[in-house]
Amino acid sequence: MRRTVAEHQKAVENLLADAWKALLDANGHDAGTPVPLLEAQGRVLATNLVAAIDLPPFANSQMDGYAIHVDDEQPVTIDSIESTSYQVAATIAAGAVPDELARGTAAPIMTGAMLPPGANAVVPIEKARPDTFAPPGETVELPTTAPGTFVRTQGSDVQQGEAVIAAGTLLNAAHLGLAAALGCTQLPVARKLRVLLLTTGDEVLAPGDPLAADGLPPGMIYDANAALLRASLADAGLEVVQSYVVRDEPAALLRLLEANVGSVVGPDGRAEPSCELVISVGGISAGAFEVVKQALANGGPQSDMEFCSVALQPGGPQGLGSFRGVPFLAFPGNPVSAFISVEMFLRPALATLLGTPVPRQRVLATLEHALSSPAGKQQIRRGIYSGPAFESAPSVREVGGQSSHLLGALAKANALITIPAGVTELQAGAKVEVWLL
Numbered sequence: 560m561r562r563t564v565a566e567h568q569k570a571v572e573n574l575l576a577d578a579w580k581a582l583l584d585a586n587g588h589d590a591g592t593p594v595p596l597l598e599a600q601g602r603v604l605a606t607n608l609v610a611a612i613d614l615p616p617f618a619n620s621q622m623d624g625y626a627i628h629v630d631d632e633q634p635v636t637i638d639s640i641e642s643t644s645y646q647v648a649a650t651i652a653a654g655a656v657p658d659e660l661a662r663g664t665a666a667p668i669m670t671g672a673m674l675p676p677g678a679n680a681v682v683p684i685e686k687a688r689p690d691t692f693a694p695p696g697e698t699v700e701l702p703t704t705a706p707g708t709f710v711r712t713q714g715s716d717v718q719q720g721e722a723v724i725a726a727g728t729l730l731n732a733a734h735l736g737l738a739a740a741l742g743c744t745q746l747p748v749a750r751k752l753r754v755l756l757l758t759t760g761d762e763v764l765a766p767g768d769p770l771a772a773d774g775l776p777p778g779m780i781y782d783a784n785a786a787l788l789r790a791s792l793a794d795a796g797l798e799v800v801q802s803y804v805v806r807d808e809p810a811a812l813l814r815l816l817e818a819n820v821g822s823v824v825g826p827d828g829r830a831e832p833s834c835e836l837v838i839s840v841g842g843i844s845a846g847a848f849e850v851v852k853q854a855l856a857n858g859g860p861q862s863d864m865e866f867c868s869v870a871l872q873p874g875g876p877q878g879l880g881s882f883r884g885v886p887f888l889a890f891p892g893n894p895v896s897a898f899i900s901v902e903m904f905l906r907p908a909l910a911t912l913l914g915t916p917v918p919r920q921r922v923l924a925t926l927e928h929a930l931s932s933p934a935g936k937q938q939i940r941r942g943i944y945s946g947p948a949f950e951s952a953p954s955v956r957e958v959g960g961q962s963s964h965l966l967g968a969l970a971k972a973n974a975l976i977t978i979p980a981g982v983t984e985l986q987a988g989a990k991v992e993v994w995l996l
Contacts (some may be wrong), residue, residue, distance in 0.1 A: 561898050563980070564903060564937050567869045567877060571888065572908040574879055578886040579752075579835065583912060591747030596738060599730050601796065602748035603915050608724040610741050613714035618674040621709040624679040624973070625665040625687060625699065626651065629706045641703040647693045651675060665699055667692045674710060681709035717741070729915045751798040752835040752913070755819050757812070758784040759805045759841040759850050760892065783894045783966055784840045791901045792838070796915040800834055807842070809854035817861070820883050837885055838905075841892025843878045851878065852888050870980050874899040874938045894966050899939050902975065902994070919975075919994040927956040930985045932978045941965070941972035944993055972996065 562570070576583070584920035591605020620626065627645060645665035651657045660666055665682070666675055674681075684690060688700040717723055723741070724734055730746065735822060738746055763782045764771050775781065784805055789799045801819055805812050823831055842851035843866055854880075855864040864880030873896040878889030890900040902919070910918045924944060933940040942955045955976055959968020975994040978985065985991065 561870050561935075562877075563851055564869060564871050567867070567871075568904055568907055571666050571879060571904045572911060574881075574886050574888075575836075575908050576912055578881060578884070582752075582835065587908070591749055593745045593747050595745050596735055596743060599746040599748055600732065600735055601915070602730055602746075602751075603913065604724055604728045604730055604734075605747040605749045606726050607722040607740060608615070608741075608743070608746065610717045610719055610723050612741060613710050613719050614717035614740055615713055615715065618713050619711050620651075620668045620670055620672050620674060621682045621711050622681055622683045623670050624681045624683040624709065626660060626668040626674055626681050627665045627701060627704065628660060628662055628677055628724040629680045629704055629708075631706055642688070642700045643703060644698050644700055647697050647699055649695055649702075650692065658882065665701060679706045679710065680704045683709065685702045713903045727914050729917060748906055749913075751796060753800040753833070754792055754797050755834045755837045756785065756788055756792070756799050756802040757805050757815070757837070757839040757851075758782050758788075758802070758892075759807065759812070759839060761807045761848070763804050765804055784892070784897055787894050787898055787966075788838065788840060788901065790900060792905075794916065795901065795906050795909055796913065797836070797909070805842075805850065806850040807838075807850045809850055812842075812850055812854040816882055820885050832885060834885060837858050837882055837887040839878075839881060839887070840891045840897045841890075843889045843891060844876045855880070855882070855887075855889075862887075870936050871899070871903065872933065872938050874903060874939070875936070877904070895941070895969050898969065899975075903939070920993065921952060922993050923990050924953040924974075924993045925987045926976075926985055926987060927954050928987050930957065930976075930978065932983055932985070934983050935980055937980045938976075938978035939970050940976040940978065942974045942976040942993060943972060943993060944974035953993075955991065 579589050594602065645663060648660060648666040648668040649662040651669065651672045653669050653672045655672060657666065657673060660675040663961035668681060682701045682704055685693065686702055704734050723737060728734065762779050764779050765782050765785065769774060784800050789802060792799055803815060805815060816942065819833060820837060822831065839851045842849045852866055856866060857860045862880065862882045864878055866878040868875050869877050873893060874891060876891045880887050890897045906916060907918065911918060941959055943958050944955045945953065947953045955974055957976060958971045959965040973996055975996065977992045977994065
């Protein structure tokens with residue numbers, strides 16, 4: 560029986576949730592691994608980040624202007640037409656620690672400079688008369704101003720002791736900027752889960768293989784899947800610890816799995832799995848040399864796999880299960896099919912279970928041309944998305960065709976066009992869901 564895309568998505572999520580239950584439960588008690596601040600982008604914060612200082616750490620000026628003292632009962636604003644004469648005090652530069660401001664004086668102050676004791680408001684320089692900074696001892700006319708005007712009070716952004724970034728947050732540039740402002744040089748992040756990646760086929764050569772030293776031999780192809788999937792998995796927050804090209808020999812595949820899936824001694828001296836996920840590419844269709852299916856379909860004490868058809872194109876053949884208790888996802892071998900499998904099944908499960916990666920942004924766009932789609936299958940087409948512009952709605956057009964070997968089209972695409980399983984014809988101008996890459 561053929562599965563729907565939603566059914567297989569749930570099956571993958573359940574497989575990973577069950578296999579990783581102990582790991583996911585431990586994450587809430589794990590202090591994480593400290594990494595340098597600039598290496599933390601795209602990682603998951605392991606523990607709450609608590610502010611060690613106030614932000615701002617001191618009251619400071621929001622403008623270039625004059626720092627003054629205003630009586631609290633004064634109910635007027637910076638737009639008042641009334642003015643008061645002040646004697647000009649010493650200038651306060653950013654980074655300086657100023658002396659207390661005497662009543663009736665106004666200190667020239669620069670943006671970000673510490674507000675002097677005794678001051679509680681700032682008048683922008685353009686409101687002063689004259690509207691240039693006067694030297695100390697001279698007189699300046701300033702409009703009547705309300706207390707607190709153009710003052711950034713201490714702790715108005717972040718207060719010391721406040722949890723400012725929650726554990727489990729996927730760290731972005733703004734988070735790193737906040738951490739830097741709090742004086743952090745490193746952040747504790749959750750460990751990336753490790754993947755064993757296998758690409759299959761007697762016809763596959765890794766780029767740089769000596770067999771291709773004099774050119775690609777007849778009947779052979781370079782392995783695109785290893786590079787494509789490694790990059791895709793890294794973008795999803797996973798770490799590929801080993802990547803192999805496997806020939807179409809079931810016994811050789813089993814030997815490789817036995818050598819690479821098991822327990823190793825971790826840095827703390829305890830046994831831990833050598834990887835948390837195995838992904839294979841190819842060898843699961845209906846051909847005569849489907850090495851993954853032949854090696855693992857019969858079960859046995861080490862493997863528990865099922866192979867099925869999903870109502871998806873490309874990416875219909877799928878396999879999932881485990882080897883030695885480690886979850887195993889088997890994807891089809893055509894590069895676009897493998898890429899779509901990661902996008903449709905693995906990334907959503909990781910986002911739900913681990914909080915990373917950020918789910919793909921989904922938008923509606925107008926189709927620039929007609930499309931047809933086979934009945935009963937959800938189609939994923941590569942597309943070029945044009946975002947909304949002045950008086951122009953977002954639109955998308957297909958690039959390449961529906962065939963799953965068209966890597967050139969995938970390289971040009973910035974979006975995936977999704978066509979529901981029950982839709983066979985779409986006219987130009989139709990609204991379609993688009994996943995932005």
